Amino acid sequence: MSNMNRQWTLAGRPSGFPEESNFSLVESAVPDPGDGEFVVKVEAWSVDPYMRGRMNAQQSYSAPVELGAVMEGGTVGRVVASKHSDYAEGDTVYGKFGWQEYGLCDGTGAYKVDPDFAPMSAYLGVLGMPGLTAYFGFLEICKPKEGDTVFVSGAAGAVGALVGQLAKIHGCRVVGSAGTDEKCAYLVSECGYDAAFNYKTDTDYVAKLKELCPNGVDCYFDNVGGAITDAVLVSLNDFARISICGQISQYNLEKPEMGPRLVWALLVHQSKMEGFLVFRWLERYPEGIKQMGEWVKEGKIKYREDIIDGFENMPKAFIRMLHGENKGKQSVRA
Amino acid sequence: MSNMNRQWTLAGRPSGFPEESNFSLVESAVPDPGDGEFVVKVEAWSVDPYMRGRMNAQQSYSAPVELGAVMEGGTVGRVVASKHSDYAEGDTVYGKFGWQEYGLCDGTGAYKVDPDFAPMSAYLGVLGMPGLTAYFGFLEICKPKEGDTVFVSGAAGAVGALVGQLAKIHGCRVVGSAGTDEKCAYLVSECGYDAAFNYKTDTDYVAKLKELCPNGVDCYFDNVGGAITDAVLVSLNDFARISICGQISQYNLEKPEMGPRLVWALLVHQSKMEGFLVFRWLERYPEGIKQMGEWVKEGKIKYREDIIDGFENMPKAFIRMLHGENKGKQSVRA
Numbered sequence: 001m002s003n004m005n006r007q008w009t010l011a012g013r014p015s016g017f018p019e020e021s022n023f024s025l026v027e028s029a030v031p032d033p034g035d036g037e038f039v040v041k042v043e044a045w046s047v048d049p050y051m052r053g054r055m056n057a058q059q060s061y062s063a064p065v066e067l068g069a070v071m072e073g074g075t076v077g078r079v080v081a082s083k084h085s086d087y088a089e090g091d092t093v094y095g096k097f098g099w100q101e102y103g104l105c106d107g108t109g110a111y112k113v114d115p116d117f118a119p120m121s122a123y124l125g126v127l128g129m130p131g132l133t134a135y136f137g138f139l140e141i142c143k144p145k146e147g148d149t150v151f152v153s154g155a156a157g158a159v160g161a162l163v164g165q166l167a168k169i170h171g172c173r174v175v176g177s178a179g180t181d182e183k184c185a186y187l188v189s190e191c192g193y194d195a196a197f198n199y200k201t202d203t204d205y206v207a208k209l210k211e212l213c214p215n216g217v218d219c220y221f222d223n224v225g226g227a228i229t230d231a232v233l234v235s236l237n238d239f240a241r242i243s244i245c246g247q248i249s250q251y252n253l254e255k256p257e258m259g260p261r262l263v264w265a266l267l268v269h270q271s272k273m274e275g276f277l278v279f280r281w282l283e284r285y286p287e288g289i290k291q292m293g294e295w296v297k298e299g300k301i302k303y304r305e306d307i308i309d310g311f312e313n314m315p316k317a318f319i320r321m322l323h324g325e326n327k328g329k330q331s332v333r334a
Numbered sequence: 335m336s337n338m339n340r341q342w343t344l345a346g347r348p349s350g351f352p353e354e355s356n357f358s359l360v361e362s363a364v365p366d367p368g369d370g371e372f373v374v375k376v377e378a379w380s381v382d383p384y385m386r387g388r389m390n391a392q393q394s395y396s397a398p399v400e401l402g403a404v405m406e407g408g409t410v411g412r413v414v415a416s417k418h419s420d421y422a423e424g425d426t427v428y429g430k431f432g433w434q435e436y437g438l439c440d441g442t443g444a445y446k447v448d449p450d451f452a453p454m455s456a457y458l459g460v461l462g463m464p465g466l467t468a469y470f471g472f473l474e475i476c477k478p479k480e481g482d483t484v485f486v487s488g489a490a491g492a493v494g495a496l497v498g499q500l501a502k503i504h505g506c507r508v509v510g511s512a513g514t515d516e517k518c519a520y521l522v523s524e525c526g527y528d529a530a531f532n533y534k535t536d537t538d539y540v541a542k543l544k545e546l547c548p549n550g551v552d553c554y555f556d557n558v559g560g561a562i563t564d565a566v567l568v569s570l571n572d573f574a575r576i577s578i579c580g581q582i583s584q585y586n587l588e589k590p591e592m593g594p595r596l597v598w599a600l601l602v603h604q605s606k607m608e609g610f611l612v613f614r615w616l617e618r619y620p621e622g623i624k625q626m627g628e629w630v631k632e633g634k635i636k637y638r639e640d641i642i643d644g645f646e647n648m649p650k651a652f653i654r655m656l657h658g659e660n661k662g663k664q665s666v667r668a
Contacts, residue, residue: 225597247598256594263559264581267609275601 005030007070008099008314013057015254017322022055023071023099023315031104038082040093040103045311045332046074046124047318048158049223052251071099071314074129076113076120087112094123099314101334111285117293125158125329126296126303127289129278133245134162135288136281139170141243141274142219146171149213151232153199154223156183158329159245161191162292163221165301168192172219175212177205177228179324186327190302205231216240224249226257233265244275248322304328339364341404342433342648347391349588351656356389357405357433357649365438372416374427374437379645379666380408380458381652382492383557386585405433405648408463410447410454421446428457433648435668445619451627459492459663460630460637461623463612467579468496469622470615473504475577475608476553480505483547485566487533488557490517492663493579495525496626497555499635502526506553509546511539511562513658520661524636539565550574559583560591567599578609582656638662 004027011024033039054065054072065072075097079087084107087093095110097103113123125131137159144150150167154160155176164187167174176187177199184196195212202208205228209217216237222229225247232242250257266273281288295301306326308317314332321330338361345358367373388399388406399406409431413421418441421427429444431437447457459465471493478484484501488494489510498521501508510521511533518530529546536542539562543551550571556563559581566576584591600607615622629635640660642651648666655664 222597225595229597244597244601247595247601250595250598256596258592259595260590261559261581261584261593262590263556263563263578263607263609264584265609266607267578267581267611270608270610270614272606272608273597273600274604274606275597275599276604277601280604 003030004028005100005102006311007101009068009070010055010065012067013055018052018055018315018319020315020319025312030102033081033083033104035083036085037104037106038079038084038087040075040077040095040097040105041080041334042075042077042097042101042103043334044076044120044124044307045099045314046129047314047321047330047332048073048129049246049248049251049322051318052322072096073098074124075103076123076128077103092120094128101311118296121305121307121329121331121333122303124331125305126162126301127292130158130329131162131292131303132281132285132288133159133278134166135292136278136284137243137245137276138163138166138219138221140281141276142221142241144170144172144219148172148218149215149237150174150219150221151209151213151217151235152176152221152223153225153228153232154178154246154248155187155191155193155196156327157223160221160223161187161328162301162303164191164193165295167219169295169300173213173215175209177224183327186304190304199228206234209235219243221245222247226250226259230259230262233262236265236269236271238269238271240269240271242271242273244273251322306330308332310334337364338362339434339436340645341435343402343404344389344399346401347389352386352389352649352653354649354653359646364436367415367417367438369417370419371438371440372413372418372421374409374411374429374431374439375414375668376409376411376431376435376437377668378410378454378458378641379433379648380463381648381655381664381666382407382463383580383582383585383656385652386656406430407432408458409437410457410462411437426454428462435645452630455639455641455663455665455667456637458665459639460496460635461626464492464663465496465626465637466615466619466622467612468493468500469626470612470618471577471579471610472497472500472553472555474615475610476555476575478504478506478553482506482552483549483571484508484553484555485543485547485551485569486510486555486557487559487562487566488512488580488582489521489525489527489530490661491557494555494557495521495662496635496637498525498527499629501553503629503634507547507549509543511558517661520638524638533562540568543569553577555579557582560593564593564596567596570599570603570605572603572605574603574605576605576607578607585656640664642666644668 079091092115150172156178176196187193187196220242223246226249306328413425426449484506490512498508510530521527521530554576557580560583640662
């Protein structure tokens with residue numbers, strides 16, 4: 001075990017899409033655990049869209065990462081030293097240790113995972129934040145009913161691919177949008193989507209929704225925002241439920257984009273739009289992990305991962321994910 | 335009793351604000367009731383913002399009024415002839431008889447009201463659709479809690495003035511916007527609002543909300559939409575609830591107005607926005623009328639009416655209400 005800890009820190013705040021120069025690779029000593037603490041050697045790091053928001057100076061849904069601070073993020077690794085009564089050397093744990101090779105923790109935000117049930121990377125994806133986001137954010141807010149039509153934007157992302165499968169488990173018709181023909185084919189052939197369209201080439205979204213959701217939209221799980229959401233709003237059925245998981249089309253803008261005012265659509269269709277952060281259901285995570293794990297074992301939920309090797313490639317992995325170049329849940333392996 | 339029935343019909347579809355020339359006053363015979371029907375001589379007519387939507391050719395939340403058809407609307411009157419077992423001559427009833435002096439009904443959408451408890455016009459206001467809209471639309475969707483800050487747009491309207499009082503009954507701080515200084519004074523002096531501002535003269539809505547809602551907005555009851563709603567969205571507290579009752583700023587536009595995309599605000603504040611039509615709670619109307627009536631008797635809810643005499647003045651009353659010239663619930667008395 002090396003006694004140096006490599007860390008990716010925030011070197012500068014991007015305007016628009018981040019670049020590798022926004023990050024610095026620095027070294028520091030591996031920390032020693034104090035009483036009630038443990039140290040984890042990270043073996044897998046998640047990169048996720050929300051991290052883009054943390055790079056801005058202004059408050060988003062949590063505080064920004066300070067310049068010079070380690071980038072935040074979810075990770076899985078093994079305990080290598082412990083003075084914490086609940087964690088022993090060799091335990092496999094999930095924790096928000098961020099973009100570094102060793103993390104120090106007092107137990108806050110951490111939980112043990114079973115490395116024999118699924119590979120570590122799964123606890124960053126289908127059995128981690130994206131899986132829990134799909135499970136709670138779709139089922140609790142959209143409350144899908146058999147026969148409902150569900151539309152998912154950003155459907156080929158780590159969360160969207162799972163939402164479609166949850167919709168099928170609940171007897172819905174499910175349609176998605178994604179940014180390449182290959183992703184659309186993946187949604188239909190592997191994720192059980194009934195239909196999908198490429199939003200970059202099929203740009204009349206209202207017409208496309210009319211074609212693929214001929215009975216209107218009952219549930220909308222939105223990762224993207226912008227013009228696709230506009231089109232869904234004018235395609236709603238009465239009492240539709242919209243779960244706002246992300247607004248990735250808006251994250252890299254210098255200032256808020258203008259769009260047509262469409263609140264009237266919620267009024268005339270008596271529909272509900274609700275934003276959420278998965279942490280709201282923190283106390284129910286064990287339920288979500290157990291149920292998603294069972295569906296994975298039963299073959300009802302499939303997942304795809306896009307794993308890049310090497311901690312030094314964290315910024316690269318993050319940026320390609322923001323550009324939509326990943327195929328499945330993007331993570332980095334030590 | 336005259337045996338002619340005067341009716342206001344839709345003569346033409348307005349673009350922008352309606353004009354009197356959009357309506358025609360026509361005469362027809364007073365209908366005779368068939369088996370299971372009764373005839374009502376209307377004594378009070380409601381005019382409401384939603385009627386503007388019915389004048390458009392395209393479907394809003396219900397079908398448009400056809401050209402040449404009688405304008406729709408809620409009314410209160412007395413049964414003058416009946417072959418319906420539940421309704422006898424002399425009964426006072428609420429019904430959607432529209433802009434005409436006599437209405438024929440098989441009981442659908444009608445219910446008896448007590449003329450000794452409140453004047454007929456009250457059943458078009460505080461104990462009618464506006465009162466029920468405030469009662470269910472605010473309490474069921476915003477779910478106000480003691481100590482919450484509630485903001486109401488269009489606060490001096492028939493619904494808004496009641497929402498503020500309901501908020502006070504529930505222990506909230508309540509702030510509203512209205513279109514004249516006089517209306518703002520009325521909100522504070524008579525409706526129990528803690529503060530109100532004139533949106534036509536105080537145009538930095540974000541700054542005004544910061545001043546009047548220093549702890550942020552927990553509940554928003556929106557009658558107006560547009561720029562005021564934009565300002566509220568960036569002033570939300572976490573887990574805020576927004577009830578969309580109307581979008582009066584948008585009804586008279588030729589095409590959808592553009593505005594900043596602000597769905598991200600629902601995401602970062604984990605907030606909910608829901609549109610409703612009061613008919614959703616039709617089966618619970620008796621509960622709402624009873625509770626609002628009790629609060630009126632206890633002096634906890636006050637209301638103001640703006641009554642114009644003469645059926646011939648229906649279009650005038652409707653148009654002045656759309657321009658915000660009424661003071662309290664606008665209705666017309668025979």
